[in-house]
Each structure stands twice: as C-alpha cells, then as structure tokens.
Amino acid sequence: MMDSLRDIAGLFLNLDILDRYGYRILQGLGLTLQLVAVSVLFGFVLGMLIAHARLSKSWLLSGLAYCYTTFFRGTPLLCQLFLVYYGIGLFLPAWRATLEDIGLWAYFRDAYIWVVITFTLNTAAYQAEALRGAMQAVPRGQTEAAKALGLHQFRILQTIIWPQALLIALRPLGNELIIMIKASSIASLATLYDLMGQTRFIFARTFDLSVYLYAAILYLLMVETIRRLWGLMETRLMRHTLR
Amino acid sequence: MLIRKTAQRLAIAAFALASLLGPAVAKDWKEIRIGTEGAYPPFNNLNAKGEVEGFEIDYVNMLCGKMKVKCTWVAQDWDGIIPALLSNKYDIIVAGMNATDERKKKVDFTHVYTRVPPAFIAAKSAKTNDITPAALKGKVIGAQASTIHMNFLEKYYKDSTLKGYPTQEEANLDLANGRLDYIVADKVALLDFLNAKGKDCCKFIADVARDPVIHGDGVGMAVRKEDQDLKEMFNKAIDESLKDGSFKAVASKYFTFDIM
Amino acid sequence: MDYYLKLVSFNDGGWGWLLLKGAAITISLAVATLPFGLALGLVVALGQRSKSRVLRVPAIAFTTVFRGLPELLTLYLVYFGLQLGLQRLGRDLGFSGGIDIPPFVAGMMALGLVIAAFSSEVWVGALNAISAGQGEAARSLGLSPGQTFRFILLPQIIRVALPGIGNNWMVLLKDTSLVSVITLPELMFVTSRANVVTKEAFFFFGLASLIYLFFSLVSMAGLGRLEARSNRGYGLR
Numbered sequence: 001m002m003d004s005l006r007d008i009a010g011l012f013l014n015l016d017i018l019d020r021y022g023y024r025i026l027q028g029l030g031l032t033l034q035l036v037a038v039s040v041l042f043g044f045v046l047g048m049l050i051a052h053a054r055l056s057k058s059w060l061l062s063g064l065a066y067c068y069t070t071f072f073r074g075t076p077l078l079c080q081l082f083l084v085y086y087g088i089g090l091f092l093p094a095w096r097a098t099l100e101d102i103g104l105w106a107y108f109r110d111a112y113i114w115v116v117i118t119f120t121l122n123t124a125a126y127q128a129e130a131l132r133g134a135m136q137a138v139p140r141g142q143t144e145a146a147k148a149l150g151l152h153q154f155r156i157l158q159t160i161i162w163p164q165a166l167l168i169a170l171r172p173l174g175n176e177l178i179i180m181i182k183a184s185s186i187a188s189l190a191t192l193y194d195l196m197g198q199t200r201f202i203f204a205r206t207f208d209l210s211v212y213l214y215a216a217i218l219y220l221l222m223v224e225t226i227r228r229l230w231g232l233m234e235t236r237l238m239r240h241t242l243r
Numbered sequence: 244m245l246i247r248k249t250a251q252r253l254a255i256a257a258f259a260l261a262s263l264l265g266p267a268v269a270k271d272w273k274e275i276r277i278g279t280e281g282a283y284p285p286f287n288n289l290n291a292k293g294e295v296e297g298f299e300i301d302y303v304n305m306l307c308g309k310m311k312v313k314c315t316w317v318a319q320d321w322d323g324i325i326p327a328l329l330s331n332k333y334d335i336i337v338a339g340m341n342a343t344d345e346r347k348k349k350v351d352f353t354h355v356y357t358r359v360p361p362a363f364i365a366a367k368s369a370k371t372n373d374i375t376p377a378a379l380k381g382k383v384i385g386a387q388a389s390t391i392h393m394n395f396l397e398k399y400y401k402d403s404t405l406k407g408y409p410t411q412e413e414a415n416l417d418l419a420n421g422r423l424d425y426i427v428a429d430k431v432a433l434l435d436f437l438n439a440k441g442k443d444c445c446k447f448i449a450d451v452a453r454d455p456v457i458h459g460d461g462v463g464m465a466v467r468k469e470d471q472d473l474k475e476m477f478n479k480a481i482d483e484s485l486k487d488g489s490f491k492a493v494a495s496k497y498f499t500f501d502i503m
Numbered sequence: 504m505d506y507y508l509k510l511v512s513f514n515d516g517g518w519g520w521l522l523l524k525g526a527a528i529t530i531s532l533a534v535a536t537l538p539f540g541l542a543l544g545l546v547v548a549l550g551q552r553s554k555s556r557v558l559r560v561p562a563i564a565f566t567t568v569f570r571g572l573p574e575l576l577t578l579y580l581v582y583f584g585l586q587l588g589l590q591r592l593g594r595d596l597g598f599s600g601g602i603d604i605p606p607f608v609a610g611m612m613a614l615g616l617v618i619a620a621f622s623s624e625v626w627v628g629a630l631n632a633i634s635a636g637q638g639e640a641a642r643s644l645g646l647s648p649g650q651t652f653r654f655i656l657l658p659q660i661i662r663v664a665l666p667g668i669g670n671n672w673m674v675l676l677k678d679t680s681l682v683s684v685i686t687l688p689e690l691m692f693v694t695s696r697a698n699v700v701t702k703e704a705f706f707f708f709g710l711a712s713l714i715y716l717f718f719s720l721v722s723m724a725g726l727g728r729l730e731a732r733s734n735r736g737y738g739l740r
Contacts, residue, residue: 074719075712076677078691082708086413089420090705093444096421109383109422111406133666175624179674182573188388189413191406196573197388200322201407204389207325207349209579216576223571282699289696291518293688318696320684326579330587331603332686412699440702 017211021202025211028198029218035187035194036180039119040127044173046120047127054132065128072125077118078186084118085111085190111190119184126176134169135161167237174230178223195219272473274313276333277303281318282410285435285497286339286357289318298497299337302356303464305493306480321389325349328465334473336465339429341391343459351468353477355461356490357502361392362430363448364437366418369425374449379403382424385414392427395457411436419444427451431498461503507706510697518697518707525693526714528607529679532689536611536675540618541668547619548626562623569620574681577616582609582685610682618675625667629660662733669726676718690714 018025053065072080092099092108099105107113138161146156188197199215202208279299281289287297295316307314319327321338328336328350342352363374371378380402386392388407396405406423408414415436417423426433430450437447466474484490485503494502513519550562569577582604589602604612633656641651683692694711698704 070720070723071716073673074716074723076680076691076715078680079708079712079715083705083712086416086420086704089416089422092420092422178570185573185575188407189409191385191388191408191417193407196575197407201388201393203322205345205394207346209326209583212576212579216572219573219576220568220571224567282696284700288700290700291516291521291697293521293524317686318688319686320692323579323583323684326583327686330583331590332586410695410699412702412704416704 015210017202017206017208018214021198021206021211024193024198024202025195025214025218028193028195031187031192032181032184032195033222035115035119035192036177036184039116039184040123040177040180042116042120043123043127046124047131050124050128051131051135054128055135069125069128072122073129077122077183078189080122081115081118081186081189084121085114088114111192115187115190115192119180122183123176123180126179127173130169130172130176131165133172134165134167137168138164170230170234170237174226177226181222181226182219272312272334272476274315275307275335275473277314277316278319278324278327278333278336278338279316280321280324280338282321283339283432285431287337298494299339301496302484302490302493303337305489306477306484309483309489310476310480325465328467331467334466334470335477339462340465341459342461342463342465343391344456346459346465350465351471351474352463352465353474354481355463355503356481356485358461359429359431359502360453361395361427361451361458362433363425363427363451364418364433364441364445365425365448366421366423366444367446369446369448372448374425374451376400376402379425383422384425384427385417385423386427387411387414390428391458392429395451395454396427398454398457415441431502507703510701510703510706511710518693518701521688521693521697522690522710522714525688525690526718528687528689529676530718532607532610532614532679532682532687533672533676535607536614536618537672539611540615540671540675541622543615543619544622545626547623548630551623551627552630566620566623569616570624572617574613574617574678575684578610578613578681578685581613581616582606585609606682606685606687609685610679610687614675614678614682617678618671621674622668622671625664625671626660628667629664632663633659658733662737665726665730665733669722669730672722672726673719676722677715 050065050068053061054069056062056065088108095108096105099108142160142164143156146160151159184194185196187194188200193201195215195218199211202211279287279295281287281295283297285297287295287299290296295318300316304314317333319332324336324338324340325346327333336350339357340346340352342355346352376399379400381404383404383406384396384400385406385408386396387410393405393407396403406414406417408417411428411432414423414426414428418426419441425448433447437445464477466477481490490503509517511517511519511522547562547565550558551566553559553562586602586604586609589604593602637655637659638651641655642648646654679689680691682689683695690711694707698707701707
C-alpha cells in the first residue's frame with residue numbers, strides 16, 4: 001500500500017524537473033511579476049480617472065464609465081485578451097507600411113505591449129469600482145465643510161477625499177493585485193511565457209505534474225508576500241484609528 | 244534528499260486523509276473508453292452536434308468493430324490528456340499523438356498508424372525556400388506551444404525568434420497578419436489552412452526531415468503501462484488493418500496523399 | 504450576415520444548441536458551487552475567529568492555500584490527484600478500481616474550495632463588523648446560541664457581506680471557464696472547438712463575451728435587488 005501511495009506522491013514530486021527547467025520557471029516568474037506590476041500601476045491611474053467619471057454629475061461621463069466597468073468586469077479576461085491581441089492583428093496588414101516608416105512596427109508585432117494594455121484595461125475597471133466605493137464612503141459633510149471654508153475642487157480632492165478614500169480602498173486594491181497575479185496566467189494565449197506559460201510548456205514536454213506543484217508554491221509565495229506587506233501597510237496607515 | 248522524503252510523506256498523508264472507498268469493477272476490455280482532443284481536424288474534432296468526428300474516429304471505430312468491443316469517446320483538452328489517462332478517466336488516447344521518448348516515460352504506445360511529415364509555411368512575400376537555421380536567422384517562427392514542433396524549433400532554430408501558441412488557429416492568424424514570418428506544424432494541418440483561409444496570404448515552403456529523437460517514430464495510441472493486454476489487442480488490430488487495406492479505405496476518405 | 508446566422512442556427516451545421524448547452528453548464532456549475540462554497544467559507548471564517556488553536560490554524564492554512572493557488576492547479580489536484588488517490592487506495596484495500604469522480608463534481612469541489620477561501624475573508628469582515636454587544640443582549644433576553652445566530656447575527660452578517668459575496672459570484676462565473684480542461688463542455692470549451700472547425704475566431708469569442716456579459720448583467724440586477732432588500736429598515740442615508 002505504501003508503494004502506491006509513493007507513486008501518487010511521485011506524480012506531484014520530482015526534483016529532477018528543477019535541475020532541468022528551474023531557469024525557465026524563474027524566467028516565467030520574472031515576466032509574471034513584471035506584467036502584473038506594470039499593468040496594476042497603469043491600471044490604478046486609469047481606474048482613478050474612471051472612478052471620477054463614474055461619480056461625475058455629467059450623465060454622459062458616468063454612463064460611459066458604467067459601460068466600461070460593466071464590460072471589463074463582466075467578460076472573461078481570456079476573451080478580452082483574444083479580442084485585443086488578435087483583433088489588432090486584423091488591421092496590421094493594412095498598417096504595416098506606415099508603422100514600419102514611423103518605426104513602431106516592432107511594438108505592434110510584439111505581444112508584450114498588447115498584453116499589458118489588455119491587463120491594464122481590465123484591472124482599471126476593478127480598481128475603479130473599489131475607488132468609487134471608497135470615495136462614496138467619505139462622508140458628504142466633509143466636502144461641504146471644505147467648500148464652506150472656500151477650498152477649491154482639486155484642493156478638496158487632494159487633501160480630504162483622496163487620503164481617506166485610499167485608506168478605505170487599500171484592502172480591496174490589495175485583493176485586486178492578488179487576483180491579477182493569478183489572472184495573468186493567461187498571457188500565454190498571446191505567446192508570452194509567464195510563470196503559468198512556462199509551467200505548461202515544461203509539463204507538455206515532460207508530462208510531469210510536479211512542475212505544477214512548483215508553480216503553485218511560487219504563486220503561494222507571491223500572494224502571501226503581498227498579503228503580509230498589505231497587513232503591515234494597513235497597521236501603519238491605520239494607526240490613528242486605533243483606540 | 245531529506246526535503247524530498249518529507250515532502251513525499253506530507254503528500255502521502257494528504258492523500259490518505261482525503262480518501263474514501265467505493266465499489267469496484269474488473270477489466271475485461273469489452274468496453275473501451277477512448278480519450279481524444281477534438282480540436283485537430285481532419286484527424287479529430289468536435290462537430291456542431293457535439294460529437295467527435297474525423298479520420299481517427301472513423302478508423303478506430305472500425306478497429307473496435309473488428310475486435311467486437313464497444314468504444315466510447317471523450318473529448319479532453321490537450322494539457323490534461325495524459326494525466327486523465329493515468330487517473331483512469333479513459334483507457335487509451337487516440338489524438339494524433341507522436342510517440343516521443345519523453346512521453347514513453349509516462350505511457351506506452353501502440354504501433355504507429357500515421358506518419359505525417361512536419362513542414363514550414365510562410366507569408367507569400369518569403370523569398371527563398373531555404374529552411375536552414377542560418378537562412379532563418381532573425382526571423383519570427385511560430386508553432387503550437389505544447390507540441391513536438393516547438394521542441395524541434397527550440398533545438399535547432401536558436402537564432403530565430405520563437406513564438407508558442409495555444410492552438411494552431413492562433414498561429415495561423417498571426418501568420419496571416421504578418422506578425423509571424425514562418426510556421427512549423429504537421430503538413431496535413433498546414434495544407435488544411437493553405438487551401439482555405441490562408442490561400443491569399445501564405446504559401447508552402449518545405450517539408451522537414453524527421454528527427455527521430457524529437458519527432459518520435461510517428462503517431463501511436465497511448466495506454467497505461469500496466470495495460471499491456473490492451474496494447475497488444477490494438478497492435479494486432481492496427482497491423483491487420485495496414486495489411487488488409489481497411490486502413491487505406493478509411494484514410495482515402497480524408498486524405499489525398501499517403502499518411503502512412 | 505446570413506452566414507453568421509447559419510453558424511449559430513439550431514439545425515444542421517449550426518452551433519446554436521451546443522453553445523446553449525455550454526452556457527447552461529456554465530451557469531449551472533456556478534449556481535451549484537455557490538451555496539457549497541459560501542457555507543464552507545462561513546465555517547472556515549468561524550474557525551479563523553475561534554479561540555482554539557486546533558480550529559484556527561487549519562482554517563488559516565486553508566484560506567492561505569486555496570486563495571493563493573491558481574484555480575487550474577486546484578482543479579488538477581481534485582480531478583487527477585484525488586481520483587488517483589482514491590483508486591490506488593481502494594485497490595490496495597481489496598476493492599479493484601472503479602471509483603470515479605465525475606467532472607461536474609470535481610469542478611464543483613475545486614471551484615467550491617476557491618470560493619470558500621475568498622468568501623471566508625468577506626465573512627470574517629462581516630463578523631467583525633457586528634458588535635459583540637448584540638450577541639450579549641440577545642442572550643440576556645434568553646435566546647439560545649443557535650437562535651441568536653439565526654435571528655440576530657445572520658441577517659446582519661448577510662447585509663454587511665452581500666457586496667463582497669456579489670464580487671465572489673462574479674469571479675466564480677468567469678472561473679467556470681477553467682473546467683474545460685477536465686472534459687466538461689462549458690461555454691469556453693464549445694467556443695474554442697467551434698473556432699477550430701469554422702475558423703471564425705472573432706465571431707465566437709465575441710459571442711462568448713456577450714453571453715458572459717448577459718449573465719453578469721442579470722446577476723448585477725439581482726444583487727442590486729438583494730442589497731436593497733437586506734437594507735430594509737436602515738433607511739436612506
């Protein structure tokens with residue numbers, strides 16, 4: 001009985017894989033971190049803009065922002081990446097000459113930029129929702145009081161709304177970062193070998209399930225590190241609310 | 244070593260903990276469950292009715308008829324196709340799978356029933372038919388990521404930019420729009436594309452000489468290592484069908500050239 | 504236009520039925536998983552807040568693992584690992600093979616574990632938001648612990664947790680697309696197979712997006728109503 005149990009364990013554990021493919025796994029890890037960091041940062045800026053549009057008094061702006069967040073939150077990232085990366089491809093034959101002239105062809109040809117754009121568009125929608133909720137949670141009376149004191153619009157945002165809203169949004173934004181790390185695993189649809197892409201590649205070559213276990217440990221490490229960091233940030237930034 | 248042992252013990256404990264028991268059936272191979280991908284026309288694909296169809300389906304159903312066994316088909320994504328066999332979700336894989344050395348470490352293969360050459364295709368603008376690694380230096384070459392074609396490219400075309408795609412469809416799209424200069428794949432799949440959507444954009448370049456280490460001896464059916472009796476059953480049936488012309492009869496319905 | 508209508512028609516050569524079946528599998532898998540995942544999540548949340556180490560440590564380990572693992576791996580572990588484990592163990596103990604975890608059940612278990620891990624965070628937040636005085640007051644009125652939980656705490660917890668649970672549901676809806684790796688012909692599986700046969704990638708991926716969007720819109724409307732209902736008695740602020 002112990003023998004078969006060892007067989008099953010052997011299905012998920014094989015250190016030989018690390019010797020032969022460890023470097024590829026690390027490369028994939030690097031790409032995953034890079035993709036997520038870049039798109040979450042850009043996504044934050046875009047998300048902030050969308051959150052304000054959503055709260056704006058203009059029905060056109062807020063309607064557009066609503067449609068944007070609904071579409072990007074309501075469809076799978078996989079579909080979005082396919083439509084963006086291969087969709088752009090449809091225009092490439094006609095644009096190629098122009099793009100080569102102005103020296104942008106290499107960027108349009110490469111997948112990296114399109115994956116970053118898609119991830120940014122997607123995470124911006126989720127971050128916008130978190131930020132909108134947080135800004136709405138700042139009591140209205142504060143804005144009114146600030147207005148009464150004669151502060152102008154941008155000053156109110158900068159000194160009163162944003163600092164409080166960011167504190168409230170801290171946790172949901174952290175969760176979004178974690179979700180993005182896992183969601184980024186579909187980058188291989190557009191030929192990028194991120195951590196999951198490399199894992200699948202190695203698996204397809206060796207059919208050894210242990211490579212999935214190593215990937216799992218790396219994902220767990222990333223997610224736990226972020227959670228710990230976020231915990232630290234929260235305790236530090238929330239000092240003033242402690243009693 | 245110590246870490247490995249401990250980790251193995253942990254995994255064993257986890258599995259033991261999660262286990263429940265159930266009733267049992269003995270195997271006598273009157274009913275055989277076949278796993279296929281269903282995404283590789285004309286060999287195997289899912290049709291609009293949700294049934295599998297294609298050359299491999301017709302061929303193996305014919306073998307099953309001759310062996311007087313009942314065969315049922317399951318469509319399984321490529322990534323999980325060998326693990327599903329090992330965890331007994333079906334008994335044999337018939338999915339255009341080349342019998343490579345790496346795969347033989349995990350499963351056993353029957354005799355070969357298809358041997359299609361790999362080939363290069365390119366955009367119409369390609370100037371030469373030279374496919375040596377030196378000639379393709381700096382070019383962008385695509386292949387389906389988890390296939391022997393990608394392994395082939397990684398081994399020989401180190402100075403080219405290589406791109407791996409989840410399925411052949413995406414690689415075809417990127418060749419048509421100019422992101423790729425070349426594609427390597429099975430000739431059958433490529434001709435399928437060149438005769439349809441790829442007619443205007445792309446052209447055939449050259450066959451690739453088989454490298455036995457990478458490409459294996461050809462396409463076989465995969466079984467679990469302990470099911471030697473099943474393997475022998477199919478070996479016999481394949482050999483007979485190749486001799487008595489029944490293989491040719493099915494193949495000629497799908498292909499205009501020899502695939503064996 | 505006619506060509507595309509034919510692609511999704513419900514008779515000869517059209518993919519309509521298969522897409523519809525795929526969409527039905529997607530939605531029924533999500534619906535079947537949700538109660539199981541939420542209930543497990545609540546149990547885990549109670550464990551995390553427990554004073555006993557024996558309950559707290561496994562609960563925290565559970566959340567850490569299943570929140571951190573990519574869903575695909577959880578699915579592989581359940582579908583291949585657990586299955587093989589059951590089979591080998593069964594055989595060693597004298598039963599010969601024959602144990603099978605159906606793909607739908609495996610998908611439900613794997614996605615349920617993931618949703619349990621994510622929702623336990625929401626439950627913990629909601630439990631923390633209810634002041635301890637509420638439970639004490641209920642008990643001093645002579646309600647049993649069970650009654651206190653059901654009539655006093657649970658309605659309030661649900662009210663606070665609802666937006667978070669809503670997010671979990673939206674994530675679940677899209678995560679179902681992963682189960683195509685275990686032979687379950689849900690919407691994304693049908694989409695990719697239709698694409699392979701018809702070579703109309705954009706049409707089918709666009710269509711799939713619209714179907715997911717439809718499910719999301721319906722869910723959002725439903726959630727809005729639920730939230731309004733659970734906020735009854737709190738007035739407008």
